[in-house]
Amino acid sequence: RRAPAVLAQLQARGRSFSAEHIAVRRVLGEGSYGQVFEGTLDVGAGNERVVLKRVKSRVQGADEMVQMEHLINVYASKAARGSIAEFMGFCEVERQQANGNLTPGLWLVWRYEGANTLAFYLRRRDGLRALARDLDVPEDLVIPVALRQVLTGLAALHQAGLVHRDVKPLNIIVSERDKRLKLIDLGACADLRSGTNFTPDESILDPLYCPPEQYVLPTDSPHLAKSVIAQAISPVLWARHKPDRFDTWSAGITLLCLAVPSLRTPRGLAQFLKEFERSNYDLDEWRGRTRLAGPRDLAPLDADGGAGWQLAEALLRPRSVEIGDDGSVSFIGSGGAPQRISATEALRHRFLKRAAQLEKERGW
Ligand code: ADP
Numbered sequence: 083r084r085a086p087a088v089l090a091q092l093q094a095r096g097r098s099f100s101a102e103h104i105a106v107r108r109v110l111g112e113g114s115y116g117q118v119f120e121g122t123l124d125v126g127a128g129n130e131r132v133v134l135k136r137v138k139s140r141v142q143g144a145d146e147m148v149q150m151e152h153l154i155n156v157y158a159s160k161a162a163r164g165s166i167a168e169f170m171g172f173c174e175v176e177r178q179q180a181n182g183n184l185t186p187g188l189w190l191v192w193r194y195e196g197a198n199t200l201a202f203y204l205r206r207r208d209g210l211r212a213l214a215r216d217l218d219v220p221e222d223l224v225i226p227v228a229l230r231q232v233l234t235g236l237a238a239l240h241q242a243g244l245v246h247r248d249v250k251p252l253n254i255i256v257s258e259r260d261k262r263l264k265l266i267d268l269g270a271c272a273d274l275r276s277g278t279n280f281t282p283d284e285s286i287l288d289p290l291y292c293p294p295e296q297y298v299l300p301t302d303s304p305h306l307a308k309s310v311i312a313q314a315i316s317p318v319l320w321a322r323h324k325p326d327r328f329d330t331w332s333a334g335i336t337l338l339c340l341a342v343p344s345l346r347t348p349r350g351l352a353q354f355l356k357e358f359e360r361s362n363y364d365l366d367e368w369r370g371r372t373r374l375a376g377p378r379d380l381a382p383l384d385a386d387g388g389a390g391w392q393l394a395e396a397l398l399r400p401r402s403v404e405i406g407d408d409g410s411v412s413f414i415g416s417g418g419a420p421q422r423i424s425a426t427e428a429l430r431h432r433f434l435k436r437a438a439q440l441e442k443e444r445g446w
């Protein structure tokens with residue numbers, strides 16, 4: 083009999099598949115770190131469509147990265163079931179088993195749920211209409227429904243002590259099977275309870291979706307950094323520093339991209355960020371000055387007494403660093419303004435009320 087600790091470690095690894103049962107079919111996508119394919123997995127009673135990911139071998143520390151992503155997927159697939167792509171397990175391809183695209187190394191395996199990311203929809207002229215159709219929701223509700231599904235995933239991850247750190251339309255898929263948005267790409271996701279995939283000063287983040295404070299925890303607190311690495315962040319430290327607010331900023335940017343067509347290109351979004359910073363992160367001030375968005379673009383946010391606008395404002399508040407009397411360092415809201423809200427708080431916002439009713443009717 084194996085010792086419980088060893089057993090737990092084995093279980094934590096998820097299911098293992100043999101390379102002979104896997105075939106790589108076509109490229110689905112590629113990010114800075116990973117190459118992703120559609121393929122099939124022979125499950126005995128026929129083939130199942132799957133998504134296969136390997137970390138590019140040229141990337142420095144590739145092996146360790148894919149191991150981290152693996153561990154996080156095992157944990158997150160339990161914590162946020164239904165809101166992140168369904169993780170199935172892994173396959174270790176030995177040198178002699180390699181063939182064609184199935185190269186040696188550790189591969190991660192998800193159930194195939196669809197090939198399109200939210201970015202795919204937002205690149206299209208009729209993107210929101212197509213998204214409404216594929217999510218099977220009325221077009222006037224597609225923005226709140228989409229945002230609500232993203233926030234639901236984030237709330238579940240945060241509840242489990244995870245911060246995704248790379249929330250953006252390219253890392254959100256439309257599940258054809260479940261007709262809902264799901265988060266993918268946990269490659270940068272940090273487990274702050276165990277310290278898995280977290281080093282305090284790393285910056286592997288997309289600057290277009292990253293909050294101005296840039297980090298999930300203040301980096302100038304050696305005490306805090308050590309405590310995270312040594313034994314994980316305690317609920318008290320989580321409550322004080324609110325590392326989850328990193329992701330809610332990215333959700334706020336995603337909301338703006340959903341509403342405002344000119345922000346859907348990297349160039350447009352970069353321009354927005356420049357202007358927003360110059361407006362001291364005051365959305366009203368930005369609006370008065372910008373040429374990126376007119377009243378028609380902002381109409382979905384202005385409807386219902388500006389419900390969406392108000393929610394965007396609450397998700398896109400800057401945070402600044404405060405040094406306490408005891409020398410401790412925290413992120414706080416700026417200039418005495420209220421703090422950026424959490425995913426759970428955002429889910430209670432009236433902008434999402436009708437979307438919540440719709441989801442409830444459908445038993446989601
Ligand atoms: P990276 O860490 O390099 O950004 P991702 O995990 O984001 O890698 O995968 C890169 C791309 O592959 C995604 O933007 C998406 O287009 C596609 N992709 C990844 N996972 C899935 C999935 N489960 N289902 C469908 N497409 C996926």
Ligand code: MG
Pocket residue numbers: 113114252253267
């Ligand atoms: Mg990605």
